[in-house]
Amino acid sequence: xxxxxxxxxxxxxxxxxxxxxxxxxxxxxxxxxxxxxxxxxxxxxxxxxxxxxxxxxxxxxxxxxxxxxxxxxxxxxxxxxxxxxxxxxxxxxxxxxxxxxxxxxxxxxxxxxxxxxxxxxxxxxxxxxxxxxxxxxxxxxxxxxxxxxxxxxxxxxxxxxxxxxxxxxxxxxxxxxxxxxxxxxxxxxxxxxxxxxxxxxxxxxxxxxxxxxxxxxxxxxxxxxxxxxxxxxxxxxxxxxxxxxxxxxxxxxxxxxxxxxxxxxxxxxxxxxxxxxxxxxxxxxxxxxxxxxxxxxxxxxxxxxxxxxxxxxxxxxxxxxxxxxxxxxxxxxxxxxxxxxxxxxxxxxxxxxxxxxxxxxxxxxxxxxxxxxxxxxxxxxxxxxxxxxxxxx
Numbered sequence: 001x002x003x004x005x006x007x008x009x010x011x012x013x014x015x016x017x018x019x020x021x022x023x024x025x026x027x028x029x030x031x032x033x034x035x036x037x038x039x040x041x042x043x044x045x046x047x048x049x050x051x052x053x054x055x056x057x058x059x060x061x062x063x064x065x066x067x068x069x070x071x072x073x074x075x076x077x078x079x080x081x082x083x084x085x086x087x088x089x090x091x092x093x094x095x096x097x098x099x100x101x102x103x104x105x106x107x108x109x110x111x112x113x114x115x116x117x118x119x120x121x122x123x124x125x126x127x128x129x130x131x132x133x134x135x136x137x138x139x140x141x142x143x144x145x146x147x148x149x150x151x152x153x154x155x156x157x158x159x160x161x162x163x164x165x166x167x168x169x170x171x172x173x174x175x176x177x178x179x180x181x182x183x184x185x186x187x188x189x190x191x192x193x194x195x196x197x198x199x200x201x202x203x204x205x206x207x208x209x210x211x212x213x214x215x216x217x218x219x220x221x222x223x224x225x226x227x228x229x230x231x232x233x234x235x236x237x238x239x240x241x242x243x244x245x246x247x248x249x250x251x252x253x254x255x256x257x258x259x260x261x262x263x264x265x266x267x268x269x270x271x272x273x274x275x276x277x278x279x280x281x282x283x284x285x286x287x288x289x290x291x292x293x294x295x296x297x298x299x300x301x302x303x304x305x306x307x308x309x310x311x312x313x314x315x316x317x318x319x320x321x322x323x324x325x326x327x328x329x330x331x332x333x334x335x336x337x338x339x340x341x342x343x344x345x346x347x348x349x350x351x352x353x354x355x356x357x358x359x360x361x362x363x364x365x366x367x368x369x370x371x372x373x374x375x376x377x378x379x380x381x382x383x384x385x386x387x388x389x390x391x392x393x
Contacts, residue, residue, distance in 0.1 A: 083111035088142070090118055097124035101131045108137050116170070117145040125152030129159035136165055144172040144198070150179040157187035160194070170198040172226075181208035185215035192221035200254070201229045209236025216243030216250070224252040228282065237264030244278070245271035256284040256310070262292030272299025278306055284340075285313040293320030297327035304333045312342035312367075318350040321368070325350075328364070329357050340367040 085103065092100065097120050104110060120128070125148045132138065143156070153176055160166055176184070181204055204212070209232040216225075232240055237260040244253065260268070265288045272278070288296070293316040300306070311324065321341050328334050346368055354366055 083109050083137075084114070085110050085112070086114040087118065088114050088116040092118040092120065092124070094119075094121055094123035094127070096120075097127040101127050104128075104131045104135065104138070108135075111137055112140040113138055114142040115146065116142050120146040120148065120152070122149060122151040122155070126155040129155040132156070132166065133159035133162050135163060139165055140168040141166055142170040144170045144174065144201075146174060148174040148176070150177065150183065153180040154183040157183040161187055161190040163191075164193055167194055168196040169194055171202075172198050173201040176202040176204060178205060178207040178211065180204075181211040185211050188212070188215040188219045188222070192219070194221055196224040197222055198226045199230070200226045204230040204232060206232070206234050206236030208232070209238075209240040213239035213241075213243035216240065217246035219247065220249055222247075222250055225250060226254040228254045228256040228258065230258055232264070233259040233261060234263065237261065238267040240264075241267030241271050244268070245274045247275065248277055250278055252280040253278060254282040256282045256286065258286055260286040260288065260292075262287075262289055262295065264288075265292030266295035269296040269299035272296075272303040272306065275303070276305050279335075280308040281306060282310040283314070284310050284342075286311075288314040288316055288320070290316045290320035290323070292316070294323040297323045300324060300327040300334070300336070301331050303331070303335075305335055307335050308338045308340075309336060310338075310340040310342075312340050312344065314344065316344060318346045320344075321346055322350050322353060325354060325357055325366075329360060336364060338365045338367070341369075342367050343370055344368070345370060 085100070085107075087096075087100065090096070092115065096118065097115075100115065104113070115128075118124070120143065124146065125143070128143070132141065146152070148156070148171070153171065153174070156171075160169065174180075176199065180202075184199070204227065208230075212227075213236075216222075227240075232255065237258065240255070241260075241264060244250065258264075260283065264286065265283070268281075268283065283296075288311065293311070293314070296311075300309070309324075314320070316324075321344060325339065328336050328339065351368070354368065358364065358366065
């Protein structure tokens with residue numbers, strides 16, 4: 001029996017019907033949400049690239065949206081750019097995660113997944129974890145700002161521990177505390193494929209630092225770690241620094257805005273004595289005084305791999321800056337290319353010393369001083385003197 005092939009117009013009509021049914025199932029609330037997003041920057045950018053005629057409807061996506069009673073966003077059906085699915089700031093919620101999961105399962109060509117700021121919460125994380133556990137194509141995942149919490153982190157860490165393709169994970173701003181640190185530590189010990197991990201803007205405290213430090217020491221995969229804007233202080237900062245001392249793979253580390261203090265800076269200095277891999281270190285805004293800076297300098301006196309060191313916005317004053325720079329000058333094997341003292345008040349003696357060091361090390365870039373606001377020289381009209389012709393006679 002002959003099989004009649006459907007005309008393209010018939011298939012297009014079926015897809016339009018599916019989309020209309022999905023919209024009807026989503027209800028008025030979803031329509032408002034789509035209307036609010038329809039003129040978003042991401043939509044306009046993609047429309048500029050493809051134009052309205054280049055949009056493609058995906059029946060799988062439409063059916064999934066209909067099943068889970070969510071509005072199918074227009075960008076959900078556009079052609080993927082270089083295998084990327086970018087749905088950030090869409091307010092998908094846990095239900096939307098179901099539709100995304102269906103799309104990921106049906107489209108194995110997606111390599112980058114960006115769902116930042118969608119309120120996925122624990123339920124959404126668990127749904128996506130089931131997909132990521134089996135995925136053999138996704139390499140980069142951004143689930144930042146989704147209120148995942150410890151339970152969501154647990155589901156993701158368990159799934160990613162079995163995944164062999166994901167290399168970059170962003171979990172910034174997810175209310176992760178010491179309970180989540182336990183799951184992250186287990187993940188770091190089990191998984192060696194991930195190269196880049198972003199845990200910034202969370203609530204990882206002293207206890208979290210004590211948990212993550214030993215895991216960092218044993219991890220053999222990470223080359224880049226961002227744990228800035230957390231609460232690593234005291235014993236937690238010291239334990240984390242000891243993990244850095246034993247690590248032999250990490251090249252880029254951002255621990256700015258934590259409050260390491262002088263004890264933490266001292267521990268980092270000890271780590272730099274032994275670590276011969278780290279190339280970039282950001283310690284800005286960590287409450288490091290001149291005492292802590294001098295102890296940090298002991299590591300710089302012997303380290304041979306660090307290229308970039310940022311210590312801006314620390315209360316180390318001229319004395320601390322002088323101590324760090326002197327350590328670099330005295331280390332003939334130093335690889336340092338950038339030493340950033342931005343937003344630290346320094347005196348003329350330090351400026352003179354910096355100039356002499358620059359003559360010895362012309363390849364070293366120094367950033368110093370507090371930026372001053374620029375004021376316009378022109379007076380406002382009301383303050384301008386009247387011209388002779390405009391004066392009252």
